[in-house]
Amino acid sequence: MASTRDSLPWYVVLSIEKDHAAEPSGHSHVLGLATRDPDGGETHWTLVQVISAIRDGERFVVGEDPDDQGAAIEPTVCPQCPRATLVVGTPTR
Numbered sequence: 001m002a003s004t005r006d007s008l009p010w011y012v013v014l015s016i017e018k019d020h021a022a023e024p025s026g027h028s029h030v031l032g033l034a035t036r037d038p039d040g041g042e043t044h045w046t047l048v049q050v051i052s053a054i055r056d057g058e059r060f061v062v063g064e065d066p067d068d069q070g071a072a073i074e075p076t077v078c079p080q081c082p083r084a085t086l087v088v089g090t091p092t093r
């Protein structure tokens with residue numbers, strides 16, 4: 001997982017789409033992302049597309065500093081229910 005391929009581009013996350021209303025317990029899941037692409041365009045990704053792309057080695061980074069490893073998007077399972085969602089890696093502060 002931690003293979004360093006310096007030439008690999010990353011997608012900068014512009015916005016995160018969540019399903020705020022879904023759960024009685026008040027938590028939410030990520031439904032998709034909008035990103036700034038390495039070629040300068042923009043893409044909207046569904047949750048499934050993001051997880052698939054990450055498994056293929058793509059990187060999704062929140063914010064403008066790709067060297068901040070804490071800002072990488074990672075797939076996870078919701079801690080409160082069995083649904084898949086995304087989490088932003090724990091920031092080191």
Ligand SMILES: [Zn+2]
Binds near residue numbers: 028029080082
């Ligand atoms: Zn949940």
